[in-house]
Amino acid sequence: MNRDEIRASRPRIIYEPKPGMPLYSDRALYGRIGNETSSRKLVERLTVAPRSGRAWPLRAGQVCRVVLVEGPQVGDLNLWNRHDPRERFWSGRTKQLQSAHMEVFDRFWSNLPFLRPLATVTNDTVRYGIDADGAGCHDILGTRCDPYVHKLLNGEEFDRCCHSNLTRAVIPYRLNEFDVHDNLNMFQVTGLTPEGRYFVKPCPGRKGDFFEFFAEIDLLCAISACPHGDLSVPVWGGAAGDAGPTCRPVGIEIYDLPAGMLEGWRSPEPVDYRGQHGLGYPERNSSTD
Ligand SMILES: [Zn+2]
Secondary structure, X not given: OOHHHHXXXXXOOOOOOOOOOOOOOOHHHHHHHHHOOOOOEEEEEEEEOOOOEEEEEEOOOOEEEEEOOOOOOOEEEEEEEOOEEEEEEOHHHHHHHOOOEOOOOOEEEEOOOOOOEEEEEEEEOOOOOOOOOOOEOOEOOOOOOOHHHHHHHHOOOOOOOHHHHHHHHHXXXXXXXXOOOXXXXXXXXXXXXXXXXXXXXXXXXXXXOEEEEEEOOOEEEEEEEOOOOOOOXXXXXXXXXXXXXXXXXXXXXXEEOOHHHHOOOOOOOOOOOOOHHHOOOXXXXXXXX
């Protein structure tokens, strides 16, 4: 094909989750978990103060609900394997395997050399869909705000960016800023312009809205209540203003599920690739050992 033919060709989705594929989560199971809520038991409730971060363990088989307790607010979420923090959420691959905006039944995939679902989305009361500008909610196109970009663009030392909030939150778990990774921007509406530039819109969440996910393995979760609040105030450029009044807390609720609800569910294993990247190990010669 020449370049004009390639330009005129139809877009081809590479990884389309279809029933029977590992990318396709069990609709009956996760629908039940998300909808049959009367039998679940609230075991812990936490609050993430405005412009701060918080971390908490979540056991495999539990559900975590992130609630907009006072109104619109963006939350930046990181996930790690509780027992090996080298395994963590891989937003880049999840964007390809699921979509650029996380919806009910999408899964949070982990990085290499693991690659398994860390969590599965079970409910979302915003259900924004895709708007006329191609934007969606619960963004994984972008990443967290950080003090390095802030310094670069604004010249200020600002210690309340999501990257810093997440860093402070995970220090008690012996992690540090190198462990903070590309995240889910929960309740954040984003897209790409026709020219391919990243854009945001104000948070569409309202008081009482929530997003929840089911832990497929034992997790450490951390969330930052973004210092840019509901993203209604521009952060950079001539129109930049004070987002402080738009910053609100975020609520975290952790639930145990009745055992019967998880019948047939098994905590997933990493992909069992054994090829050693084609290197292999030298064969041992028993006569010379
Ligand atoms: Zn932020």
